[in-house]
Amino acid sequence: MDWKSVIESAPVWSGNVAKARAVQSELAACVSLVDDYPPLRVIAGVDVGFEDNGTITRAAAVLLDASTLVPIAQVVARLPTCMPYIPGLLSFRELPAVLQALSELPQVPDMVFVDGQGIAHPRGLGIAAHLGVITGLPAIGVAKTILVGSHGAVGERRGDRAELVYQGRVIGTVLRSKDRVKPLIVSPGYRVSVAGAAELVLAGCTRYRLPEATRWADRVASRRGGSSPSLFGRETE
DNA sequence: GCGACAG
DNA sequence: ATCTTGTCGC
DSSP: OOHHHHHHHSOOOOSOHHHHHHHHHHHHTTOOOSOOOOOOSEEEEEEEEEEGGGTEEEEEEEEEETTTOOEEEEEEEEEEOOSOOOTTOHHHHHHHHHHHHHHTSSSOOSEEEEESOSSOSTTSOOHHHHHHHHHOOOEEEEESSOSSOBOOOOOSSTTOEEEEEETTEEEEEEEOOSTTSOOEEEEEEESOOHHHHHHHHHHHOSSSSSOHHHHHHHHHHTTOOOSSGGGGOEEEO
């Protein structure tokens, strides 16, 4: 995997909203929803947090053993924040730091769990889909709230779900990952189908609402501890 | 024109 | 995302 070129060729925030949206539409056409990911040996969770009043973007990437869901390694990348949060353009704000962190993991993951939407986005390119298209890595978007789309009732038990529909298309799954908790919004990022993404996320959730991969990345990005992956951690700036 | 709006 | 204590529920 040539991270150097991936990071260099990644779309950069130009300060032009219309232009950024146009880029998203182009990349959205490259999204593959075919379940062609390899057997999952190692998976990764990525998430972002901020420091110094938001001036520093802190991205965390945690590698986990796919069969045991136990953390193997963690990396933190800190970069100057490049733009403010603009609904629909989250990837331009967070991907630079996320890609840097991912590139420093000791191994390339077979699947990346991203905090945010996959194709469940106004132009079909949430941060998980964006990450997948430019890295080529299979990815899934796991969000805590809806950006676009609507759905019917969701049962109260773990595994219960409802289709997330937007403009007549099924773009994701509103999935109850644990009994009686607010459901997750799961959508394909890249090289995964709507159904496949939901199954992988459910399998990745053990005793908490969020998948283990996302949970660890969350913790590391928000610089909380929760001892475990911290044994082989690195840091960058 | 008036809301809604991932993190 | 982030600022923040106690508190309701399993």
